[in-house]
Amino acid sequence: MLDRLEFLVSEAFTALRRNTWMSFAAITTSCMALFLLGGMAFAYRGIAGYAETLPSKLEVRVFLVDKRTDFETKQAMEQIGKLKGVRRVALVTKAEAWAKLQREMPDITKGISNPLPDAFNVSLSDVDEANKVATSIRKMPIVEKDGVKYEGETQALLSQTLTLLRWVGSALGGLMLLTSAVLIYNAIRMTIVARRREIRIMSLVGATRSTIVIPLLIEGIIQGAIGGLIASFLIMAGHQLLIRLMANFAGFIRVGALPLILVFGSLVALGALYGLICSMFAVRDPRGIA
Amino acid sequence: MAGVANIEFKGVCVEYGKYVRALTDVSFTVEKGEFVFFVGRTGSGKSTILKLLSREVQPTRGTVLLDGLDVSNMPESDVPSLRRRMGIVPQDFGLLPRKKAWENIGYAMRAVGKRRIEVRKAIEPILENVNLAHRADAFPTEMSGGEQQRLAIARALINSPQLILADEPTGNLDADHSIEIITLLQELNQQGATVLVATHDLMVLEKFSQHRVITMEKGQISHA
Ligand SMILES: Nc1ncnc2c1ncn2[C@@H]1O[C@H](COP(=O)(O)OP(=O)(O)O)[C@@H](O)[C@H]1O
Ligand SMILES: [Mg+2]
Numbered sequence: 001m002l003d004r005l006e007f008l009v010s011e012a013f014t015a016l017r018r019n020t021w022m023s024f025a026a027i028t029t030s031c032m033a034l035f036l037l038g039g040m041a042f043a044y045r046g047i048a049g050y051a052e053t054l055p056s057k058l059e060v061r062v063f064l065v066d067k068r069t070d071f072e073t074k075q076a077m078e079q080i081g082k083l084k085g086v087r088r089v090a091l092v093t094k095a096e097a098w099a100k101l102q103r104e105m106p107d108i109t110k111g112i113s114n115p116l117p118d119a120f121n122v123s124l125s126d127v128d129e130a131n132k133v134a135t136s137i138r139k140m141p142i143v144e145k146d147g148v149k150y151e152g153e154t155q156a157l158l159s160q161t162l163t164l165l166r167w168v169g170s171a172l173g174g175l176m177l178l179t180s181a182v183l184i185y186n187a188i189r190m191t192i193v194a195r196r197r198e199i200r201i202m203s204l205v206g207a208t209r210s211t212i213v214i215p216l217l218i219e220g221i222i223q224g225a226i227g228g229l230i231a232s233f234l235i236m237a238g239h240q241l242l243i244r245l246m247a248n249f250a251g252f253i254r255v256g257a258l259p260l261i262l263v264f265g266s267l268v269a270l271g272a273l274y275g276l277i278c279s280m281f282a283v284r285d286p287r288g289i290a
Numbered sequence: 291m292a293g294v295a296n297i298e299f300k301g302v303c304v305e306y307g308k309y310v311r312a313l314t315d316v317s318f319t320v321e322k323g324e325f326v327f328f329v330g331r332t333g334s335g336k337s338t339i340l341k342l343l344s345r346e347v348q349p350t351r352g353t354v355l356l357d358g359l360d361v362s363n364m365p366e367s368d369v370p371s372l373r374r375r376m377g378i379v380p381q382d383f384g385l386l387p388r389k390k391a392w393e394n395i396g397y398a399m400r401a402v403g404k405r406r407i408e409v410r411k412a413i414e415p416i417l418e419n420v421n422l423a424h425r426a427d428a429f430p431t432e433m434s435g436g437e438q439q440r441l442a443i444a445r446a447l448i449n450s451p452q453l454i455l456a457d458e459p460t461g462n463l464d465a466d467h468s469i470e471i472i473t474l475l476q477e478l479n480q481q482g483a484t485v486l487v488a489t490h491d492l493m494v495l496e497k498f499s500q501h502r503v504i505t506m507e508k509g510q511i512s513h514a
Contacts, residue, residue: 003406006406197384200384201401204380204384205445207402209366209367
């Protein structure tokens with residue numbers, strides 16, 4: 001059994017070596033396809049996860065200036081509470097907000113003194129009033145300049161980003177997937193041509209069809225799997241790059257950890273499956289082989 | 291075993307495409323253990339007869355029987371086991387140039403599922419059988435035509451076949467080597483195998499006139 005497998009696998013590797021350039025092209029494109037699709041999937045997963053942690057669409061956050069009296073604070077809360085579309089107003093002190101942030105992101109907040117201001121959490125009863133409410137609040141003197149964060153905007157931006165990601169990712173990834181299908185298929189056909197002597201001999205001495213075909217399938221599987229493996233490394237590198245960029249430009253936006261085992265496992269498995277399917281098409285015609 | 295019908299062609303016609311008729315209504319029988327020459331000009335249909343037996347070609351009409359088994363209509367999946375019962379020596383030798391002599395044999399054995407240990411044990415006697423043991427490590431390109439032909443025959447022996455099909459085995463050889471090759475096939479015949487040889491080499495026919503000759507002309511048997 002092992003003896004048999006050894007023969008079949010070594011046949012596949014011989015073919016890969018003889019067919020270096022074609023294999024290289026097949027591996028590169030399947031890598032690009034999997035990188036695009038995989039990268040998109042994991043970015044999507046990350047952003048969607050982030051979107052869930054955001055306050056709901058029905059919340060407006062109002063940051064307050066430090067110099068203000070308790071009376072002013074109370075008065076503002078009452079005024080806001082009376083605005084149309086507002087359900088509830090709550091004061092979140094900077095200490096409370098910081099404590100929450102420290103709980104959620106211990107690594108980022110460590111060793112920093114609290115940079116947050118006091119804030120109101122304004123819950124809306126009606127999303128459509130959000131813009132009006134925000135405009136009214138922005139005029140109040142105790143509100144920080146640009147201190148009205150209407151999270152619905154972020155949400156909208158995120159959902160647009162997600163849609164875009166989905167489209168661009170699927171389109172580019174799909175295109176690459178097609179290209180790599182053609183290239184893997186061609187690589188296997190080239191192998192069949194390059195190894196026609198061997199295949200003929202095998203066929204003449206009575207080798208079974210599976211003996212002839214399995215090395216070709218293994219070849220396709222290896223090409224796809226290597227593509228997936230390299231794509232995983234690229235995604236890992238891309239993720240690291242994103243973390244650096246985010247750390248430099250956007251201090252507080254957290255880039256989620258990458259589920260490494262999932263990335264490698266799924267991309268390698270997908271690549272292998274894909275290579276198998278492409279090579280199955282390539283060996284479908286038995287007359288072309290015998 | 292003489293007297294037992296081993297091979298039987300019944301009204302076999304082969305057409306390659308629409309216009310090329312390779313065989314027209316060919317019928318004959320060969321008994322087990324016979325040594326038969328198929329003779330005729332190039333294009334007369336000798337190779338096609340051998341290829342019908344190995345199922346490289348299927349007849350347009352008629353049947354080809356091997357030990358009573360209908361070779362022409364068996365399913366594709368039975369062809370490998372059919373071929374393991376015969377030793378095919380193709381006209382062009384079909385040797386792998388990047389493999390040494392013994393590797394050429396070993397590769398074929400591995401391809402039909404022999405284990406590595408079996409291969410190691412079998413190679414020596416097989417090469418011995420065709421007088422090539424001393425050339426085991428040579429590449430085909432380093433071998434003479436006669437040696438290459440013997441290597442091709444050796445490879446045909448890996449399944450211990452009861453039927454050997456040799457297509458123009460002396461085609462590229464000088465007289466001495468031709469005699470040597472036919473003598474080798476004759477020995478295999480004496481060990482029990484049925485041997486069919488396609489040839490247009492008249493010198494060989496004269497030298498080995500004790501064997502049966504089937505003469506082909508334009509796809510038909512003109513003399514049997
Ligand atoms: N694969 C093929 N396609 C088309 N015609 C072929 C093919 N093989 C053989 N032929 C034709 O069939 C006839 C018989 O060929 P073949 O059996 O090879 O004769 P021989 O071996 O006696 O030279 C010839 O006319 C040859 O040109
Ligand atoms: Mg011929």
